[in-house]
Amino acid sequence: MKLFSFWRSLATFRVRIALNLKGFEPEVVDVDLLKGQQRNPDFRAINPQMLIPALVDDGRVLFQSLAILEFLDEIRPDPPLLPGLPHDRARVRALAQIVACDAHPLIVPRVRNFLEGEFKLDEPQRLTWIRHWIAEALVALETHVSRDPQTGRYCHGDSITLADICLVSHAVGAKLLDVDVAPYPTVARIVDICLKDAAFARAHPLNQPGAPKSAAH
Numbered sequence: 632m633k634l635f636s637f638w639r640s641l642a643t644f645r646v647r648i649a650l651n652l653k654g655f656e657p658e659v660v661d662v663d664l665l666k667g668q669q670r671n672p673d674f675r676a677i678n679p680q681m682l683i684p685a686l687v688d689d690g691r692v693l694f695q696s697l698a699i700l701e702f703l704d705e706i707r708p709d710p711p712l713l714p715g716l717p718h719d720r721a722r723v724r725a726l727a728q729i730v731a732c733d734a735h736p737l738i739v740p741r742v743r744n745f746l747e748g749e750f751k752l753d754e755p756q757r758l759t760w761i762r763h764w765i766a767e768a769l770v771a772l773e774t775h776v777s778r779d780p781q782t783g784r785y786c787h788g789d790s791i792t793l794a795d796i797c798l799v800s801h802a803v804g805a806k807l808l809d810v811d812v813a814p815y816p817t818v819a820r821i822v823d824i825c826l827k828d829a830a831f832a833r834a835h836p837l838n839q840p841g842a843p844k845s846a847a848h
């Protein structure tokens with residue numbers, strides 16, 4: 632397996648967590664998003680969308696972090712990342728999608744660059760945008776996990792699921808962008824537990840090659 636990755640990429644963080652949980656050790660190829668390497672022709676040939684993560688397995692390119700997470704769960708079902716019953720699976724996928732489908736796409740480099748290039752938003756204005764969408768998702772996530780009796784040690788019961796992987800990627804992204812997660816106590820509790828797990832800790836953006844000691848925006 633070969634993973635196209637960058638320390639700061641939250642979508643790739645999700646995939647790194649799942650790879651660690653499942654015990655895969657892919658070759659890692661760095662795509663420096665700060666230098667715009669995702670737009671280089673050689674990477675564009677791998678993922679025409681010019682986004683990471685991309686995972687090459689058995690000569691085939693997999694893309695979109697949620698699809699990759701489910702692929703990894705299918706080829707190596709232990710430990711499972713989805714519960715067994717349809718309603719539970721739907722809840723876990725829905726929590727994951729709050730992060731991966733609704734919040735994260737609003738804060739990625741291509742959106743930030745467009746806000747800058749097209750609408751001339753300066754850095755403080757762009758940070759206001761980013762922090763707004765991060766907080767919106769945190770409110771939604773906290774409301775769900777705090778009120779639902781199906782929340783346990785983790786987002787859904789007492790084992791790690793796709794929802795926890797996405798929740799952690801969002802909370803770590805929030806921290807990198809100076810958004811405090813303390814006002815979201817159930818989220819903060821689950822994130823704390825997850826980050827004590829070596830699979831999460833090893834995948835953390837600041838533990839990747841090339842990462843700074845602490846993050847800039």
Ligand SMILES: N[C@@H](CCC(=O)N[C@@H](CS)C(=O)NCC(=O)O)C(=O)O
Nearest residue numbers: 640641642682683695696739740741
């Ligand atoms: N929905 C995609 C999002 C992928 C994505 O936006 N990746 C970011 C890094 S986290 C990226 O490559 N951005 C490059 C850009 O915006 O130009 C997924 O979950 O894999």
